[in-house]
């Protein structure tokens with residue numbers, strides 16, 4: 001960083017809060033240091049139709065945010081025990097939850113689905129819980145990689161599928177949030193990376209071969225980024241991404257069959273679990289999907 005940038009940085013009193021509000025925006029990092037080019041953000045505004053938000057966030061992030069806000073506003077009540085999902089959309093949900101807890105003096109307990117979720121809960125000074133103390137949750141909120149017309153989900157793009165499924169399974173209501181790009185008629189239409197399968201490391205080769213022999217396609221070992229070798233999940237396992245062939249699958253039966261393969265810990269197929277899905281749009285509206 002050169003001297004002129006440092007001067008600008010000091011002048012603007014660049015704070016962590018400012019950095020937070022710009023997360024996901026399209027403006028290159030160096031422009032954060034040039035206040036003359038940007039509107040000053042309204043840090044405490046959560047108005048979903050705020051012009052400021054629309055200007056400084058990418059349309060996809062804005063869509064995620066409006067979905068997250070609506071879900072938190074409609075589902076969270078005082079004294080709730082809440083499952084907190086993982087990914088980028090849940091960040092907006094936790095921000096909104098923290099805002100409501102502060103403004104409305106709500107008492108809620110948050111059960112995380114990953115280290116990421118745990119950090120979010122702690123950083124927002126929300127009460128952290130776990131399934132030992134709270135095995136029954138009022139509600140769980142999470143993102144998804146894809147949601148089909150039957151509300152079957154692919155989850156685990158962020159590698160947190162196992163804890164996400166456990167937490168969702170303990171909740172009376174499982175609420176899914178995402179931008180409209182997550183909605184599809186048929187799984188695989190939108191999300192092209194395949195169905196994540198968490199496996200015990202020593203079993204990844206046999207599981208790979210068995211899944212491919214049973215259903216076709218290819219099950220690829222997910223590799224880490226910024227670390228050599230396979231990605232290691234929060235549970236110390238590997239993840240296979242099964243790119244399935246384009247055919248008619250009965251996902252409930254596929255899920256059960258894969259889970260029966262020795263070495264499989266969990267699949268990213270969430271069948272008959274979601275109670276409601278909120279899809280945010282770039283124009284600030286939110287479409288809701290609930291099965292009758």
Ligand code: 5RP
Pocket residue numbers: 085086087088089090142143144145154155156157158159160161164
């Ligand atoms: C992580 C997940 C996420 O919920 C899913 O990948 C969606 O993430 P995002 O909100 O970033 O689109 O399943 O394991």
